[in-house]
Every structure is written in structure tokens, then in C-alpha cells.
Amino acid sequence: MATTTNNNTPQTEATIPGLQVCLAREEPVRLDCGIDLKNINVAYQTYGQLNESKSNAILICHALTGDHFVADVHPVTGKPGWWSELVGPGKTIDTDRFFVICSNILGGCMGTTGPKEINSETGKPWGLDFPGVTIADMVRVQARLIDHLGIDKLFAVLGGSMGGMQVLEWAAKFSDRVFAAIPIATEARHSAQNIAFHEVGRQAIMADPDWCGGDYLSHDIRPHRGLAVARMTAHITYLSQSALHRKFGRKLQERDVVSYGFDADFQVESYLRHQGITFVDRFDANSYLYTTRAMDYFDLAGDYDGALANAFRDTKTRFCVFSFTSDWLFPTKASREIVRALNAVAANVSFAEIESDKGHDAFLLHEPEFFRLMAGFIDGAAELHGLPRRED
Amino acid sequence: MMMHESQRKSIRVDLQIIANMIEPGTRVLDVGCGSGTLLDYLVHFKQVDGRGIELSTEGVNACVSNGLSVIQGDANIDLKDYPDQAFDYVVLSQTLQAMNNPKAALEQLLRIGRHAIVSFPNFAHWRVRYHLGLRGRMPVSENLPYQWYETPNIHFCTIKDFAVLCKEMGIKVERSMSLDHEGSAIRRVDLTPFLANLFGEQAVFLLKG
Structure with missing residues (x-):
């Protein structure tokens, strides 16, 4: 994998390990706010090997305060990756079978272009001059990364909370590039609360x-x-x-x-x-x-005449939606709205509410039932996508 | 995690009768799909594009962890979310009698599906008649295992009742069978309605709107 080091990488904090690439060098990314952004650095990690047909890639979208260190020791905190219980060799997201990608979001602070990085035009950190970004903008940049990696279609996109918003955005705007979508503990529009x-x-x-x-x-x-x-x-x-x-x-x-x-x-x-x-x-x-x-602005139905179902019309993507009983921040009701919209277009959708008393955080924790269902969904989807079965 | 081939081949006879009514490669919605036995059979042996709705967490978990597309939901509420004619078949197996409004449910099934397949316990079976008529008790049997105060079955009907309702609603009955709980003594309801209603512990109807 060619990794591009970028001269603009600021040294304001300790240099962060991992992969990095400068995207949108020629063709800028048009942000929702109307600004064209060029030379976007994206920090990312990959786990496992991309197969020959490039059909085994899984994109993980991280949450508000997450980053791309999904399954390895975090360079700043020294703690295990935030989803290392789920992702790894032989685990539910089995890196022996799948090529797992996670990138730091646009506007993030772990190496991807964001307000703390240097604005090459001024030579100073962006600060509040950084353009306002949206979930859709984050996904646009992720799509450029997937292009850069030479992948046409992702086997799966998954994420929880704000990561789940990105999953929905992927499924709506790049439906042909997503075989399976797993939005977890999320909502299609950010609530007033x-x-x-x-x-x-x-x-x-x-x-x-x-x-x-x-x-x-x-x-x-x-x-x-x-x-x-x-x-x-x-x-x-x-x-x-x-x-x-x-x-x-x-x-x-x-x-x-x-x-x-x-x-x-x-x-x-x-x-x-x-x-x-x-x-x-x-x-x-x-x-x-x-x-x-960016989360506050998220209202997927807003892009489709207020009808969420229209976001998924004619989708071929298989969905598996998860919520957790004690999550009051992104409650089951919000997941049901997504499921209802998917049903309204007869999309292929599974939905389970997982019993847990751990609140919204449950999606980050080892919830055996959650992992078991996720494994079942992924194995079923993998079989349909022509990927080899899990070795028992 | 995946179901064993031998487990798949031996599904309950009433489910087998339902499966036989379904053309291969079609789109099927199984309402109240339980742990997914029928759906799994249909997906693997009839190559259907199968979906399910199930109320119980255990059922949903069993289905999804087995690779089936099933949502946790309530058929009383969630059927209205589906578009018209989205499926070739909508299956309601042993669930009609537990629904709040069976008539409205039937309308929904035939709105969503080109065909509906409905199976239900027959409350006119001779053993039920014996319990009620001679012993003066609500029937409790292998097929109807609940006491009256704990039963989820709030809308029992007989095979005859169901046939009358279909007629009233202008629903075409394409096929109808009665059978006992072991799946033997299979009868065509249209040919022997009286015997079917007396000796059938349950019935399976293939309907068209």
C-alpha cells in the first residue's frame, strides 16, 4: 500500500503513527457549505489483506471521539483500540478474512485534515477558519480514500453513533458501493435533545x-x-x-x-x-x-424531500440495524424509524434490539448477543457476496 | 452457527405444506417467523429472497445469527410500513389467532403480497368440540397448549369460519388443506369441507387478493 507522507503535516502534537494519504490533490471535494477543499490529508489504518477481487473490504466509521485506531494500541493513551473486542484475527470482524479500513474523519484531530492542522495557504493552524463540515462531507472524503485503495465496492460499512450516521449516508449516497450496511445505535437525524x-x-x-x-x-x-x-x-x-x-x-x-x-x-x-x-x-x-x-446538522431525510424512505429507494444493500435497550441518547425508537423507512421500500433489513443496561456505550463493549448477531449477519452476507466461509 | 443440512430437511409437516405452495426464487415475507425454521428452509431449498418479522428477542436473535433477514417487530403494528405488492408471498403461520385484528391483518397480507399463506389451529376439531361440548372446558392439547387465562390466542376460528371470512372479503382461496398435528390425515378443504373441519387440527390456506 503506497503511503503518502505530506509535508503539511503539522508537528503541533506528537507525530501520530499509522497510514496517511493526501487526497483531492487535483479534484477538490465540494463540501455541503459550498467550499471546495483540496489536498485533504487522511489518516487511516487497515487490518488484514485485500483479496484479489477486492471484494472483502469492510469500512468502519468511527464515532464522535473515536479515531482510526480500531484494533491496535492507541498511540496517545496506550489503551487497546476502541473496537479491539470486535475486530481482529478470528474475531467477529475477522481480519483473517476481511480487509478492514478505518479513517479518521474530516474535521478530526488524529491526522486527518481538521481545524488543528495547518492551512497550507496561511501556514497557520486552521482554527475557526476551517470550513464547517457535515456527515456527508466526511463520507465524501472516505469515498475518495476507498477510490485511492482501488476498491469499487465495499463488502460492508459499519459504525455506531456518529459512525452509524456515516453508514446511513454511505448507504443512501453510494448504495452501489455498499453490499451490506450495519448502522448501530444511531439515528437518521439528530434529535433536539x-x-x-x-x-x-x-x-x-x-x-x-x-x-x-x-x-x-x-x-x-x-x-x-x-x-x-x-x-x-x-x-x-x-x-x-x-x-x-x-x-x-x-x-x-x-x-x-x-x-x-x-x-x-x-x-x-x-x-x-x-x-x-x-x-x-x-x-x-x-x-x-x-x-x-456535523452531527447536529445530520438529517438524512432532508436531502430526500423529508421522506427517509426515499433515501433508500431501489437499494440493493442488505441492512442490519442494532439498538440497545438502555440507550436513551440514540434510543430504539430512532433505529425503528430507520427500519420503517427501509421496510417502506422493501429493502433487505434485519433489526435487533440488544438487551443491555450499559446505555449508549454498549455498542463499544463486549455484548455477547450483539457480537453473535453481527457474526451471523456478516457470515450470511459474506456467503451471498461469494466470500469464503468462516473456518470453524 | 449455520443450521445443519439434516435439520433443514426435516421441518414440521405444516411448514412443509406451506413451503410446497411457494414457487422457487420468489420474494417471501414470513410474519411471525419464530426462530426462522421455515424461512431458512425457503432460502436454502427454494432460493427465495426471504424476510421475516418476529416479536420475540430470542426468535430474532436465532434468525439473524443464522444469517436470515429478520426484524424485531410487531405484526399488529409494522405490516402497514410495507409497500403494496412488495412480496410474492406473505406467510402467516399459526399467528392469525393471536392478532388484535385478524381481518385487518388479512387485508394487510394481501396488500403487501400477491399471495398470502395462512395457517391456523382449527377450533372445530372433534377434540375441541369434545372438550367444550361434553366436558364443558376450554380445550388444552398438544396443539393448543395454553390455559384460557394465559393464552396468546385471542381470536380462535374454525376452518369454516375462515372460509366464510375469505368469501366475505372477496379473497380467492387457491388451495386449502387440513391436517392433524402430526401432519398426517391431510385433506383438501374444498373437496371435503365437513370432514376437514371435524378432523383437521389445523389448516393451511393459499390466498389471492
Whole structure:
């Protein structure tokens, strides 16, 4: 695989390992906001081997704060890849059989062009001069990457949450290039409640004086406090009430009595603070603003006269939609809307609601039933796509 | 994970009768498909483009993990989402009597499908008549295993009742069979309606709207 190193790669953070390619050198990508973007760096990882007929490629789309380190140790946190339970040799997404691709999204902060990267025209970080991006824009760039890899048709596209939005976008706009689509714990349009939570996160970032109107990189500081609060708020929405209760209850943190102050008395506070503090090491505040905005703008039916079913008319893609019982951020109701739209065009769709008390986060965790169903769907689809069977 | 070939070959006789009514290579929707036995058979032996709807989580999980296209849903609610004539056959196997509105369901089946195949337990079987007529009790048998207070079957009918309803609704009965629960004593309802209604524990109807 030819990997293009790009001279414009900024050195503002430790250099990130992995593959990188500069796309749209000749033909720019027309973004939804109307701007033509050229020379887009895309950071990505691949696992497994592309077969001769190039028919075994699976694209994984990552979520809001995910990245392309799906199944290998994360270069910043040192933790296992975010879907390493699911993806790997002999696993549900078996890298001995499939060629798995995951790229950092447009507007991201792990190597793909985004607000923290250098704008080659000014020689400075983009900051808020970076154009507003949408889920569709992210998918346009992914499609360029798939072109670059010489793949006409993906065997499968899968992802959860914002990754699921990209899956739906792929299935709607590039239906001929997707044999199977697996949108997980997602929705076809961002709800008012979810926009509201994102706005709280953005306001926390922008209220941090170190944000400097978005220009913090030029001042060599970071709005760590604002970004940490944004993460803390968001993290609550990823869990369920019962999961929080089971994990922490009202247990106190390294003390027997309350302090009558505002230190982290409770374990849950300490946990959230930890989540916030560790997040800022690996994520860029402006990227958080841009990416949450892209999710807010997502309304797939909007591109099809308000009728979601029209997005999937005449689709040949096989769908498998998953939701989780305790996910209140992207509830089953939202998945059912997708299923209803697919049924309305008699698309080939499977749908299962997985029993779990782990909230939205469940899609990232080892849920045996979820993995079993996913394996069944993938094996069934692989057989129809002429790919060899799983070896028992 | 995939089902064994030998398991596939020996499906229940009533399912086999349904399968025999379906032309190979067609589009089939199995409403209330359970763990997918019929659907799996049809996909593999009749090369149908098969889909299912199933209410129970266990059923859906069994189907999807076996590579079948099945959604978790409620036939009482979700049938209306499908477009007109989207399938060649819509199968409703042993489910009609558990539906909120069987008549509306029949209309939906024939709106969605060119044909509908409906199977149901016959409440006029002689053993049911004996339970009710002589013993004065609601029947409980291998075929109808529930007590009255726990049964999901809220709309029992007889073979005759069903035939009358089809006539009222202007539905054409293309084929109709009665059989006992072991699948023997198969009768054509149109040729021997009285015997079918007395000795058939269940019936399978192939309908056209």
C-alpha cells in the first residue's frame, strides 16, 4: 500500500503513527457549505489483506471521539483500540478474512485534515477558519480514500453513533458501493435533545478563556478545562442511570465522610473528572466543536424531500440495524424509524434490539448477543457476496 | 452457527405444506417467523429472497445469527410500513389467532403480497368440540397448549369460519388443506369441507387478493 507522507503535516502534537494519504490533490471535494477543499490529508489504518477481487473490504466509521485506531494500541493513551473486542484475527470482524479500513474523519484531530492542522495557504493552524463540515462531507472524503485503495465496492460499512450516521449516508449516497450496511445505535437525524447536549459541550469549550476565540494553538495553550467539562457532560449521556448506579452508587471517593466542600466526594465525580482530564490529552477542542456540529446538522431525510424512505429507494444493500435497550441518547425508537423507512421500500433489513443496561456505550463493549448477531449477519452476507466461509 | 443440512430437511409437516405452495426464487415475507425454521428452509431449498418479522428477542436473535433477514417487530403494528405488492408471498403461520385484528391483518397480507399463506389451529376439531361440548372446558392439547387465562390466542376460528371470512372479503382461496398435528390425515378443504373441519387440527390456506 503506497503511503503518502505530506509535508503539511503539522508537528503541533506528537507525530501520530499509522497510514496517511493526501487526497483531492487535483479534484477538490465540494463540501455541503459550498467550499471546495483540496489536498485533504487522511489518516487511516487497515487490518488484514485485500483479496484479489477486492471484494472483502469492510469500512468502519468511527464515532464522535473515536479515531482510526480500531484494533491496535492507541498511540496517545496506550489503551487497546476502541473496537479491539470486535475486530481482529478470528474475531467477529475477522481480519483473517476481511480487509478492514478505518479513517479518521474530516474535521478530526488524529491526522486527518481538521481545524488543528495547518492551512497550507496561511501556514497557520486552521482554527475557526476551517470550513464547517457535515456527515456527508466526511463520507465524501472516505469515498475518495476507498477510490485511492482501488476498491469499487465495499463488502460492508459499519459504525455506531456518529459512525452509524456515516453508514446511513454511505448507504443512501453510494448504495452501489455498499453490499451490506450495519448502522448501530444511531439515528437518521439528530434529535433536539442531542443537539441540546452538544450545545452544552460547545458552550463549555467556548467559555474557557484559554479557547481564545478558537485561536488557542497560536497562543500555545489549550482550553483543557472547557473541553474536559464538555466530555464530562457527554459521558453521562453515554451511560444509563442503572449502569452509573451499579458502578458507583453513592460511594465516596477515598474517604469515609463527606468533606462539606467541592472536592470530588463521590466516586462518580472522581470518575467523570478522570474522563474529562484524560480526554483532553487526545482530543482537540475545535475538532470537538466541528464534529458535534456535523452531527447536529445530520438529517438524512432532508436531502430526500423529508421522506427517509426515499433515501433508500431501489437499494440493493442488505441492512442490519442494532439498538440497545438502555440507550436513551440514540434510543430504539430512532433505529425503528430507520427500519420503517427501509421496510417502506422493501429493502433487505434485519433489526435487533440488544438487551443491555450499559446505555449508549454498549455498542463499544463486549455484548455477547450483539457480537453473535453481527457474526451471523456478516457470515450470511459474506456467503451471498461469494466470500469464503468462516473456518470453524 | 449455520443450521445443519439434516435439520433443514426435516421441518414440521405444516411448514412443509406451506413451503410446497411457494414457487422457487420468489420474494417471501414470513410474519411471525419464530426462530426462522421455515424461512431458512425457503432460502436454502427454494432460493427465495426471504424476510421475516418476529416479536420475540430470542426468535430474532436465532434468525439473524443464522444469517436470515429478520426484524424485531410487531405484526399488529409494522405490516402497514410495507409497500403494496412488495412480496410474492406473505406467510402467516399459526399467528392469525393471536392478532388484535385478524381481518385487518388479512387485508394487510394481501396488500403487501400477491399471495398470502395462512395457517391456523382449527377450533372445530372433534377434540375441541369434545372438550367444550361434553366436558364443558376450554380445550388444552398438544396443539393448543395454553390455559384460557394465559393464552396468546385471542381470536380462535374454525376452518369454516375462515372460509366464510375469505368469501366475505372477496379473497380467492387457491388451495386449502387440513391436517392433524402430526401432519398426517391431510385433506383438501374444498373437496371435503365437513370432514376437514371435524378432523383437521389445523389448516393451511393459499390466498389471492
